[in-house]
Amino acid sequence: MGYIALVAAVRKRPAAGAAVLREDVTTAIRQAVTQELAAVGYGRLSIEGVARRAGVGKTAVYRRWSSKLEMVLEIVSEVASQSLPLLDTGSLRGDIEMVLHVVSRALRHRLASQIIPDLLAEAARNPKIGHTLQEALRANQRQASELLIGRAVARGELPAGTDPDTAVDLIIGPIYWRLAVARTPLPQGYVSELATSVAAALGAPISQSSFPNERTSGSSR
Amino acid sequence: MGYIALVAAVRKRPAAGAAVLREDVTTAIRQAVTQELAAVGYGRLSIEGVARRAGVGKTAVYRRWSSKLEMVLEIVSEVASQSLPLLDTGSLRGDIEMVLHVVSRALRHRLASQIIPDLLAEAARNPKIGHTLQEALRANQRQASELLIGRAVARGELPAGTDPDTAVDLIIGPIYWRLAVARTPLPQGYVSELATSVAAALGAPISQSSFPNERTSGSSR
DNA sequence: GAGCGATGGAACGCTACCGTATCGACGCCA
DNA sequence: TGGCGTCGATACGGTAGCGTTCCATCGCTC
Missing domain, CATH: 1.10.357.10 (Tetracycline Repressor, domain 2)
Incomplete structure (x- = not known):
């Protein structure tokens, strides 16, 4: 998933196959993560909360990152x-x-x-x-x-x-x-x-x- | 409960009646709170966790403070x-x-x-x-x-x-x-x-x- | 010495999340 | 155009904590 997320982040499409992670969903999740981080902090941040705030299914989140830690790390390190x-x-x-x-x-x-x-x-x-x-x-x-x-x-x-x-x-x-x-x-x-x-x-x-x-x-x- | 906690904190005994909050239990809980705070942070701190770490029943905690917020506030403000x-x-x-x-x-x-x-x-x-x-x-x-x-x-x-x-x-x-x-x-x-x-x-x-x-x-x- | 009341323990029903699985719909790519 | 794979939705069993209640025990105060 690190791979998939990276691909999406870099805005390239996977070489083969089809049916691709939607960029707008990824963006919505990223925003939701930062907002949730601010609102409840890392300790209380939950995948469900993020998905809810982003208006997406939990599935969409788990398809990109395997855990809350990995998700937060990828997102904040990019900004920081x-x-x-x-x-x-x-x-x-x-x-x-x-x-x-x-x-x-x-x-x-x-x-x-x-x-x-x-x-x-x-x-x-x-x-x-x-x-x-x-x-x-x-x-x-x-x-x-x-x-x-x-x-x-x-x-x-x-x-x-x-x-x-x-x-x-x-x-x-x-x-x-x-x-x-x-x-x-x-x-x-x-x-x-x-x-x-x-x-x-x-x-x-x-x-x-x-x-x-x-x-x-x-x-x- | 604020009352009872205060009484215990000030180390006085209630004027009438008997069977009193035990000082050592209160101390154990205080210690456990600071340790839990350090270990998991306020966001993840739980009453159950505190009671577990202090080796006391949840009851003992709830008898002293009505919520995690009140408990933490009383304990840290005293120290701070x-x-x-x-x-x-x-x-x-x-x-x-x-x-x-x-x-x-x-x-x-x-x-x-x-x-x-x-x-x-x-x-x-x-x-x-x-x-x-x-x-x-x-x-x-x-x-x-x-x-x-x-x-x-x-x-x-x-x-x-x-x-x-x-x-x-x-x-x-x-x-x-x-x-x-x-x-x-x-x-x-x-x-x-x-x-x-x-x-x-x-x-x-x-x-x-x-x-x-x-x-x-x-x-x- | 009597009894009030705190003790730890256990169980209660409830809520929130976890991580996974499955579904039909549909858009993108070959 | 066909089909792969993501989409949102929903449900799953499981864990954890919530705040409350009941219990038998026992120490302290009167």
Whole structure:
């Protein structure tokens, strides 16, 4: 079924035979899955519920995916693996603000802001989900972070040793907390100010500790 | 039943009559709830599962709470509403590092790191849970933030207008993202460095509009 | 010492889903 | 044009949890 679903997703028809999975049914199911995920979460999501919401028979679902896990993984990983563009704005602060805008727009969408935390929580207890999200999101993220930081280093805005993982924490953490966890509305100018703060945070690691503190021993690069 | 549960929770005995809710049974149920929450999440948590895990009859559970929602709310809000001490370390950076240590220790506990994101995700779709967590966590948080920032302002480390909510985002966001979302292990010295970065972030908000981009490297202290 | 009432256990009828099977209808492909 | 295979529908037996009820037991309070 992984095969069949793939074929449908890619919008090609099977080479031989006839009578083909209908594209519109597949689309309806996909939509229903995302809506059900937002409404009841992964834990409570049921095949019957999805079929009901999509207005199709259970058969149509089982013909495409063999289990709820497989179905959800295929659908969300497709959405999650899109990479963001990452234009070069000319400054670290500008780059960060751009990323924050993109992320905040995404997290303000009702479906996304319910589905993402739910799946991340589920990932903590289901290794397969964890692995898939890891692949889809983290790799992407790290790549983006390295690009963004590489630029800043080239510009002389950051020291060469800056850790991309920590940078992701500093950039994504606050906006994610605000929108997906605390769910507090953003005041005017919030993203812009946050960008400034985060840029300052990245620009001033280690530098000021007057104590004999340990340094980051791990993660080279 | 709220009454009976309350009585048991407060560890007082009913004034009249006899034959009382057993404290050890109540404790066993509480433990089972937290374990079930971590294992399967709120969405899949079932009364039967809790009773099974606690080694008690369903009856014992229903005698204390009338529904899974009420049960979970009572149990988690009790745990969540404890406030952290917040010693004055003498500097903003020190205060932040202390908070980060406390938070990171809490989030590294297996149960907490699974239950908290799960409940927060659930809160996004269940108003009662959202409200309870809001009460238990956010109020506490804001108070702590105001205290911490008030001190820094008094020391002259921060300008007077600093927004406590944004401060929470900057302080909690990165460590929460790291531990509860990305679930990446912390390298040596991470918390200390993060504290420095966050202090720098807090020290340089808004400045972007008025001042020509000061880089906070040697500013504080 | 008496009895109230909580205890675990078992069973109740009920609902929701599971995953599978079978049906006639019909559209697409060879 | 023929037939393959998907379509929605419906039904299947099975599992799980719901919330309630009844039970004999036994510890605590008076």
